[in-house]
Amino acid sequence: MDILDATLRMQELALRINDDFLPFATREGLTLVTAHALWKVHPERADLTMSEMAAQLGCNASNATFVVKQLETRGFVERRADPADGRRTFIGLTEDGARARKRLGRALTSVSPLKALTEEQRASFVSILDVVSD
Numbered sequence: 001m002d003i004l005d006a007t008l009r010m011q012e013l014a015l016r017i018n019d020d021f022l023p024f025a026t027r028e029g030l031t032l033v034t035a036h037a038l039w040k041v042h043p044e045r046a047d048l049t050m051s052e053m054a055a056q057l058g059c060n061a062s063n064a065t066f067v068v069k070q071l072e073t074r075g076f077v078e079r080r081a082d083p084a085d086g087r088r089t090f091i092g093l094t095e096d097g098a099r100a101r102k103r104l105g106r107a108l109t110s111v112s113p114l115k116a117l118t119e120e121q122r123a124s125f126v127s128i129l130d131v132v133s134d
Contacts, residue, residue: 013113024107028100029074033057037067038101041077046092049082053091076100 018032025035040056041048054064068091071077076097082088093101109115114122 017108017111017113020111021108024104024111028104030070030100030104034067034070034074035104037064038071038076038097038104041071041091041093041097041101043093043098043101046090047082048091050079050089050091071097074100 021035022032025032028035030038037053037057040053050061050064050068053068054061057064057067059067068077068079072079074096075094077091078094079089079091082090114125117125
């Protein structure tokens with residue numbers, strides 16, 4: 001199989017996952033982009049900055065602000081000024097956001113095509129993803 005065919009199959013898989021996941025995100029009042037952004041806000045971390053969020057989403061600061069405002073409107077995240085540097089804003093999950101994040105994780109797992117793989121196959125797949133993601 002050549003690189004183009006393999007890449008197109010990977011793209012088709014990603015689109016399928018998005019299509020299968022979209023109804024769950026919609027149920028939470030989110031788009032695929034805002035659901036992805038919610039996943040970037042880890043429950044153990046309260047010091048994610050807006051610039052880090054923008055970098056993780058692969059967008060500029062104003063787009064990241066727009067996405068975070070949507071999450072904030074849903075009550076899933078809260079923003080607060082960095083006490084040491086008022087120019088920076090931290091993003092943290094709310095309790096509702098943590099619960100929504102767990103629901104979305106269960107939903108994504110339920111529709112994942114990776115369920116068809118054995119644990120060993122998933123480990124191999126993740127190893128390959130690690131190589132191609134760097």
